[in-house]
Amino acid sequence: MEILVRVIGGIRQAAVRAAVTDQDAALLDGHRWREWHADVNRARVRDAERERRARKAMADLGGVDTRAPRAPLAEPPRPVRLWTAAQLGVHPSISGTGEHTQGFTVPHYVERPHDQDVRQTLHRALTGGESVLVVVRGGSCTGKTRSAYEALNAVGGLADWDLVRPHTQGGALETLADTRSAPRTILWLDDAHHFLSGHQGEELAALLYSRLSRPGPALVIATMWDTWFAELTRDSDDAALGGADLRRHVRALLGHATVTVRIPPRFEPDDLRRLDALGNDPALAVARQSSRDGKITQTLAAGLQLADRYAAAHEPPACYTRALVTAAMDACRLGWNAPLPDGFLRDAAPGYLSDDQRTAAGPDWFETALAAARTRVQHVAAALEPLPRPHGMGALPGVYAVLAETRERAGDHRGAEQMARLAAEAEDPSAYAMLAWTRERAGNQENAVRLARLAAAAGYPHTLRELAESQARAGNLHGAERLARFAARAGDHFPLYRLAVARERAGDLEGAERLHLLAARAGAGGVTDHRFCPMSPVTHWDGAVKDRPLVTDGQHPYGGHVFRPKAPPPAPP
Structure with a gap:
């Protein structure tokens, strides 16, 4: 030196x-x-x-295989038929019903081309007496474990094989070192990168390689992320510099797998057609509608965790993230199809928060909440996703798309109304109207009326007329008249006139005259004759009043006259 x-x-x-x-x-x-x-x-x-x-x-391998431990295995094998999807590591799914469901939910399985590769390899182990290693690799939440689980149950004859699923490296080493592991045994290594990392991973890989070189039948099923597969199979940097190769056995094991099946990250058009053909699975239907770029499995798996995170976010600072997400989902539900600007979310959020929650907010509440809403669950999906630039690279600054999850929020109308107010300020007063109809269909008449009045004040008066007609058709003339009065104050006198005609048909001449006078006092103008105004409290508001002699008394608010019954002739003296 x-x-x-x-x-x-x-x-x-x-x-x-x-x-x-x-x-x-x-x-x-x-x-x-x-x-x-x-x-x-x-x-x-x-x-x-x-x-x-x-x-x-x-x-020590030779000695290990000849020493049978006396103590029972910490994780003993069981027949395949006794294992459930949850026990083997399959992700639970959203229910698709908009409600919280108890227990473990998985949707119907949609077979894709890679499934045949997995199943054919399992069949080789079953019929050919081979010792087989199947590596199922792919991105997070792409369906690796589900594909392996479905293959296990699809290949007839494997139901009575023993399966052991260790949860730690120590458990896997103990299983492989036990000479009582008979043929017709399946070793299940879900997220196998956890087992094959570090010093014990090298030891485990050496034992697996030795076991697979023996006569079968035996089966090892390993699932793994693509990133970890690439990391574990690349040449060691230490070996390149003249040091020890710390992944030699792992790389040899994975390189000599019987088959390595890669799960594609998205459903192709043929896969989507097979999904649509099922037709009766609500979870698949929701995932089909809301998934971007065909990422069905990611939505199914990550959506449930997003929903759980949303449902639990009641206290600061999580409640601020919940407010942003709720505002975004309400905007989408009301028909807002454009990207959501962060300024809109910032202004809408206070309407979804209580006074105490707003008081507790710090100066950076919005930045923190937005960052949490953009955090991806399982590395695949976030409640608010960035949007790509239409040209070039990178994301559009300051705008987001909401991950659509079908749900109905009970109560909490104030926040939705705050969002509608902001939409109206953005020159879209129809948001009030849409929200009013949502409340009307839900049976919340008071909220529907208030929102319809807000829509009228924002320049969209027709909602009050439509709600009045809806109430009249249902037979609620009192409620219809109340809405018609509100409409008249907003400048739409047509509902009052139609109600007057309906009163005449029902024989309530005094009520009809009163409504005609109300419309006249409001200063309306337009329609010349009530007979051309279709409306009825039960079926149609058809305005022709027959067999009733009428006289005129002043100008009708629609350009004609106010009609009232002719006074009977005086009694003879």
């Missing part, structure tokens, strides 16, 4: 004379080279110790 340091010193002197920059000359500092040399030596000692332990594990 000292000779090398002297050589480097000479090079440094020549570099200084050649006017090399101080930063470059610092690379030729002999003291630094001594420190680097010491670091390399320490790393080599660590690598040598790791290699010694790995060699010892390999040397």
